[in-house]
Amino acid sequence: GDKVKQSPSALSLQEGTNSALRCNFSIAATTVQWFLQNPRGSLINLFYLVPGTKENGRLKSAFDSKESYSTLHIRDAQLEDSGTYFCAAESNNRIFFGDGTQLVVKP
Amino acid sequence: GPKVLQIPSHQIIDMGQMVTLNCDPVSNHLYFYWYKQILGQQMEFLVNFYNGKVMEKSKLFKDQFSVERPDGSYFTLKIQPTALEDSAVYFCASSLQGWAGNTLYFGEGSRLIVV
Numbered sequence: 001g002d003k004v005k006q007s008p009s010a011l012s013l014q015e016g017t018n019s020a021l022r023c024n025f026s027i028a029a030t031t032v033q034w035f036l037q038n039p040r041g042s043l044i045n046l047f048y049l050v051p052g053t054k055e056n057g058r059l060k061s062a063f064d065s066k067e068s069y070s071t072l073h074i075r076d077a078q079l080e081d082s083g084t085y086f087c088a089a090e091s092n093n094r095i096f097f098g099d100g101t102q103l104v105v106k107p
Numbered sequence: 108g109p110k111v112l113q114i115p116s117h118q119i120i121d122m123g124q125m126v127t128l129n130c131d132p133v134s135n136h137l138y139f140y141w142y143k144q145i146l147g148q149q150m151e152f153l154v155n156f157y158n159g160k161v162m163e164k165s166k167l168f169k170d171q172f173s174v175e176r177p178d179g180s181y182f183t184l185k186i187q188p189t190a191l192e193d194s195a196v197y198f199c200a201s202s203l204q205g206w207a208g209n210t211l212y213f214g215e216g217s218r219l220i221v222v
Contacts, residue, residue: 033149042140042163043211048149086211088150095150095198097213 003027004089006098013077013105021085021101025068029089032063032070037084037100046072046085077105109133113199113214114181120221125187128217130199132182136212138205139182141174142198143167144216150198156182157205186219194221 005024013019023032031050035043047054049063049070058078063070070087084100112131120126132139138157144150154164156174171190176182182201186193196216203210 037211042152042155043142043150045149045151094215095144095213097211100210 003091003096004087004098006085006087006101008101009099010102011104013074013081013103015077015079015105015107017077018073018075019077019103020074021072021087021103023070023087023089023098025070025089025091025096027068027089027091027096029063029065029068029070029091031090032061033088033090033095034061034070034072035086035088037086043086074103079105079107081105109136109212111199111201111212111214113197113217115217116215117218118220120189120219122191122221123188125185126189126219128184128186128197128199128219129181130183130201130214132199132201133203133212136201136203138162138202139174139176140200140202140211141184142200142213143195144198145195153184153197155205162205189219189221191221194219 033048034046047061051065053062058075060073082105084102086100088097114129140155141153142150154168155162173185196218198216199214200211
């Protein structure tokens with residue numbers, strides 16, 4: 001979407017390497033969510049963030065509301081990390097989605 | 108771009124009553140989803156639906172919940188009877204295909220308040 005810009009749009013990683021996905025907001029975001037789209041198309045929650053950082057296993061996410069961006073770091077990428085990652089920003093009781101990053105992890 | 112419409116945008120209902128939330132998905136889409144977001148919490152998956160059937164549902168999709176899309180009309184989420192904890196914003200989404208990489212298009216949500 002034009003209010004939430006996700007980058008890169010596509011990414012190919014070697015297994016075991018690290019990378020970061022990013023969302024830039026042109027709205028005043030109060031919370032950010034990161035999702036991974038499962039094979040059936042449904043979105044699985046990864047993180048729900050107020051400004052700050054969270055970590056879960058090999059994933060770490062940060063949300064800076066002043067600079068209007070959020071990042072999702074993947075450490076030691078595994079084959080099962082492949083999929084489409086979406087960020088969504090909440091602003092004025094509405095949710096705005098990015099267009100997603102298609103991640104492929106190769107052996 | 109493609110639009111998903113949700114009706115009503117908000118509704119207040121007495122506990123125990125039935126409510127139907129309506130979703131008009133993108134016209135050529137085949138997969139439909141409902142998500143629930145309680146105020147101040149993350150958005151949670153409820154259910155997805157294809158070809159007249161529920162494909163998968165989460166533990167939040169209680170027995171009081173049902174979904175259908177009769178004759179290609181609205182995709183509906185019915186709650187009967189409603190409980191106080193059903194107060195939330197319910198988001199409908201649709202996609203052309205039902206696998207990862209296919210963009211989900213979301214509606215603007217139906218805010219349900221159960222009193």
